[in-house]
Structure formats: structure tokens, C-alpha cells
Amino acid sequence: MMAKYAIILAAGQGTRMKSKLYKVLHPVCGKAMVDHVLTQIEKNEMDKIVTVVGHGADKVKEALLNRTEYVLQAEQLGTGHAVLQAEELLKDCQGMTLIACGDTPLLTAKTFAELFEYHKSKGAVATVLTAHTPEPFGYGRIVRNELGIVEKIVEQKDATKEEAAITEINTGVYCFDNQELFHALHQIKNDNAQGEYYLTDVMEVFKKEGKIVAAYQMKKFEESMGVNDRVALANATKVMQQRINEKHMKNGVTLVDPDSTYIDVDVKIGSDTVIEGGVVLKGHTVIGNDCVIGAHSQIVDSVLEDDVTVTASVIEKAVMHAHSNIGPYSHLRPQADIGQGVHIGNFVEVKKAQIGQNTKVGHLTYVGDATLGKEINVGCGTVFVNYDGINKHHTTVGDYSFVGSGSNIIGPVNIGDHAYVAAGSTITDDVQAHDMAIARGRQVNKKGYYDKYPVAQAAKALEEDNQ
Known part of the structure; x- marks a missing residue:
């Protein structure tokens, strides 16, 4: 059986959340987003899981404890740079490496398992998990040739008008041949609009070397939902809540x-x-x-x-x-x-x-x-x-x-x-x-006391008016 590894990207602070709490630690239905991701990955009987931490590293470690190993991305230089931080722990390993983001709480163990199987069946060095959406703005686009083969992944800010019109998007989840991954990471550049090292650029490295890059389309786009602000957090919570409620109803509740x-x-x-x-x-x-x-x-x-x-x-x-x-x-x-x-x-x-x-x-x-x-x-x-x-x-x-x-x-x-x-x-x-x-004072009745009380005069006048 081919060994399976995972890298969870959880280093970003998430400024759009406008929160003192680091993004991946925001809860969805009682569990931090990054914990949801780790829980679903764990169900695939992984050989090693590495979480890339940065902002709030100690808090992330406190949430996930010893369920994963950790590496630090001290400087935020892009997703490619983040994955490269795990090289020391994984560079000598043979097998498949799953990469997922810690802010995608709706992904399921079943989808991860299907991605692994598809990757193996295609003999690919890299497989991208994709989805179709009528509103692709903000996502990387999957660019295919006339035969449907993946040519590259283009980020929103670098896309041409024609590329921006593509509705098949990159979910940010990948499966790689582990050693091929780290080989390619050392070849990517940061000459793009963000000045960052994009993980997606390894696909062009593989293509130039004539290696197979595959793409597996997931069935439900909503499962790939990433959370970058409070609106997305509420939307993800609603989807997760529906999923939880349906499970209980199907179980007789x-x-x-x-x-x-x-x-x-x-x-x-x-x-x-x-x-x-x-x-x-x-x-x-x-x-x-x-x-x-x-x-x-x-x-x-x-x-x-x-x-x-x-x-x-x-x-x-x-x-x-x-x-x-x-x-x-x-x-x-x-x-x-x-x-x-x-x-x-x-x-x-x-x-x-x-x-x-x-x-x-x-x-x-x-x-x-x-x-x-x-x-x-x-x-x-x-x-x-x-x-x-x-x-x-x-x-x-x-x-x-x-x-x-x-x-x-x-x-x-x-x-x-x-x-x-x-x-x-x-x-x-x-x-x-x-x-x-019995522990109480003895009752004492004061004879005729009511008539001496001022309120009695008002009550008497009211009584006379009512007669």
C-alpha cells in the first residue's frame, strides 16, 4: 500500500476576519476550522500529518495537540513557500502527499479518499481537486487544452479575460508524489502580481518536464468553501449545520x-x-x-x-x-x-x-x-x-x-x-x-393596627366612593 502524508496550511492570520482570533481557529459548529480539516484527514489512516503554522502558532498547537507534527512559516511568502517548510520532515518519504488549507472546514474524508484513489489511478505526479461554480471570482482557474488535459492553474489576479471566464476552479487541495513535489518547489519563482511563491506554479514545472498533471472534479462545490471573512464563516456554518442535522434525522432523531x-x-x-x-x-x-x-x-x-x-x-x-x-x-x-x-x-x-x-x-x-x-x-x-x-x-x-x-x-x-x-x-x-x-420567630398580631395605617384612610375613601 502506498504511504500517505498530509500537509495542512494554517499559517495565515486572516486579516479579513477582523478578529483577534487567528482565522483557522474560528469555530464552525463547535470545532475550530483547522480541527475539522485534520479530523477528516485522520480518517484516511495517514502515515504522517504536518501542519504549517505561523501567526498564532502556539494557539493552533494548543487546539490540535499531538495529533500532527508542526513546522513554522515565520515569513508569509506564499503557499509554495509554506509547503516547502515541511521539507525536512517529508523529503525522504516515498508516497503521496495531500495538501489542504486549514480554512476549508467542509471538506470530507470521503473526498480526500477519492482524490487519493484518482491520483493513483492516473499515475500522476500531481492531482488538483477542482469544482465548478457559476461565480468563480477569487479562485484560481483550471486551464485545460483542447483534449481536456490540465495545462496550468492561473490565480485570479494573474488571469486574462478569457481565463477569468473559466468556471472550473482550484479548491486549494492537491495530491502529489511526495518527492516530485519538493523537487519542483525549488524551481518556482515569485514573479507574479503578489510577489509570492505560488504552490500552483509547480504544475508548469511538471508540464515542462513532460509529467502527468491530473484534475479530479468534486461533486459539490460547497464542500470546497474557504472561509476568509465573517460572511463566509456564517455560510460554512449553515452548510455544516444542515449536514449535521440531516445525519441525526437519518439516525432516527x-x-x-x-x-x-x-x-x-x-x-x-x-x-x-x-x-x-x-x-x-x-x-x-x-x-x-x-x-x-x-x-x-x-x-x-x-x-x-x-x-x-x-x-x-x-x-x-x-x-x-x-x-x-x-x-x-x-x-x-x-x-x-x-x-x-x-x-x-x-x-x-x-x-x-x-x-x-x-x-x-x-x-x-x-x-x-x-x-x-x-x-x-x-x-x-x-x-x-x-x-x-x-x-x-x-x-x-x-x-x-x-x-x-x-x-x-x-x-x-x-x-x-x-x-x-x-x-x-x-x-x-x-x-x-x-x-x-422549626426555626422562625413567633407570630404576633397587632389588634386594630390597619385602621391606624395611613393607607387605610385612602382605602376607606375609595370604598365609600364605590358604594
Whole structure:
């Protein structure tokens, strides 16, 4: 089997993005553009991958880690110069070398595989990946002779009027015989409108030497889309989103309104789950079978097991076990662990807390830094008071306990199994199992006080007017 190598060009800053973030690191559906390219290349079982970095080199390395080797293009002198930086790592290798740009996030492993196979079948030293578009402005044009053989690739700024009218364009992806590539790179010049060393000029070197240059036309132009500004970034994101949504629907997920459903590329969803409109699923979220994710919910880096219902809520870095439900308008913050059959009602916030099986936290409640057992009822307006201004403190509530509405549970405190906290209590001490804690002031009624209150006079006048 012929060895396969790849060079990813990721050295450009991307000034047209007008961003502090380097171009190839801009995310598309939850993953940096250059990461998309690397991920698809990796699926072709490569022998070596080299990424050419320049601007933001450390940030690119931080994003891609040790999945690739790196070379530095310290000075931006064109694509040919960029590829030449990888010579030390690849010059002695025999095989095929794929070259792709780090700002083309829509390219697929299948297209790369087809390019490799076409290149081998033609016995070519170079094969260009091309596509047809009715709007070729800005792309290099593929110039063929009367027999359809590739003669050269002409950049937009160097094209004649006739060449500019050609609709077959260079996608910026190539497959080369590795050693022939580096041989030709040492022969190209920078006498062009940009004053740069164009990688495309190696094609003329090969032609002069009588070597075969081939071109493989990809089926969908949109897959070749390069991202140079925010408009193109939005367009690429839209195409990727459609691709992701279609994959999930084909796998048995119902998307009520795909056009308004935003799912990152690494999200996993089980069959017979229903996703309503306006939902955002981000990061490495995993959703099980038979779930319902209600409109306008957002779930980030979280795990939802089977038969979970989320209604208009936000979940981040949390776990919801099977048959639990939440919302509307509730928030699970990091390290929230919601047990089987748990009910989290409306306007509830849970942070760094474990809630046991079948416990109910109905509404208007904050649970932070706490462990709640099973079959507990937490009344409306309860606050687990976990922060003293310096440190966070933990609270434990035992199984089958009852916490009345409007209670303040001030940690650190332990409430035993089958304990009862009376409504309106402020709990600062432990409550033993089967005990009831009441911590509130005694009620005092002031006889006839209303009549002395100024508002009473206005109310009396209004009452008389209405008679």
C-alpha cells in the first residue's frame, strides 16, 4: 500500500476576519476550522500529518495537540513557500502527499479518499481537486487544452479575460508524489502580481518536464468553501449545520424545525428523541433515546440518559439520569447530577449538587454544594445557602425528608433521613433523622393596627366612593 502524508496550511492570520482570533481557529459548529480539516484527514489512516503554522502558532498547537507534527512559516511568502517548510520532515518519504488549507472546514474524508484513489489511478505526479461554480471570482482557474488535459492553474489576479471566464476552479487541495513535489518547489519563482511563491506554479514545472498533471472534479462545490471573512464563516456554518442535522434525522432523531436547531458536530443523540425549534446543543453533549428537548433549551457538554424531558432550560456540564425532567426556565450548572425520576420544576438553579432518585425540587429554589437523597420534597423558595463570602459549604439531606417552602438551609449542615423542616425556617444546626426543625420567630398580631395605617384612610375613601 502506498504511504500517505498530509500537509495542512494554517499559517495565515486572516486579516479579513477582523478578529483577534487567528482565522483557522474560528469555530464552525463547535470545532475550530483547522480541527475539522485534520479530523477528516485522520480518517484516511495517514502515515504522517504536518501542519504549517505561523501567526498564532502556539494557539493552533494548543487546539490540535499531538495529533500532527508542526513546522513554522515565520515569513508569509506564499503557499509554495509554506509547503516547502515541511521539507525536512517529508523529503525522504516515498508516497503521496495531500495538501489542504486549514480554512476549508467542509471538506470530507470521503473526498480526500477519492482524490487519493484518482491520483493513483492516473499515475500522476500531481492531482488538483477542482469544482465548478457559476461565480468563480477569487479562485484560481483550471486551464485545460483542447483534449481536456490540465495545462496550468492561473490565480485570479494573474488571469486574462478569457481565463477569468473559466468556471472550473482550484479548491486549494492537491495530491502529489511526495518527492516530485519538493523537487519542483525549488524551481518556482515569485514573479507574479503578489510577489509570492505560488504552490500552483509547480504544475508548469511538471508540464515542462513532460509529467502527468491530473484534475479530479468534486461533486459539490460547497464542500470546497474557504472561509476568509465573517460572511463566509456564517455560510460554512449553515452548510455544516444542515449536514449535521440531516445525519441525526437519518439516525432516527426528530427535529421539529431543523432550520432553527443548532447542533455541534460532536453531539450524540439517541433514536426517537424529539428536538423542538430554537434548541442549541453544544460541545460533547450526549443525549439518550426517547428524550424530549423543548423549544429554546440550551445544553452544553452534558449527558442526558434515556427518557429525559427538558423544557426551555439551560444545562451545562451536568448529568440528568433516566426519566428525570426539568423546566421551564431552570438552570443546571456544572457538576449538577440529577438522579432517576427527579423532577426539577420552573426557576430552579442547581450547582455542584447531587439529587437522588424521585426527589422533587418544584420551583423558585437554589440548590448549591449539596447532596440530596431519594424521595425528598423541597418546597418553593428554598435556598441552600452555601457561601459565607470566603468559602463554600456543603449540605446533606437524607432520604424521604421534607423541606418546607421558604426555608434557608445554611451550610455546612446535615439533615437526616425522614426529617422535616417546617416552612419558613432558617436551619443552621443539624437535624436528626425523624425529627422536625422549626426555626422562625413567633407570630404576633397587632389588634386594630390597619385602621391606624395611613393607607387605610385612602382605602376607606375609595370604598365609600364605590358604594
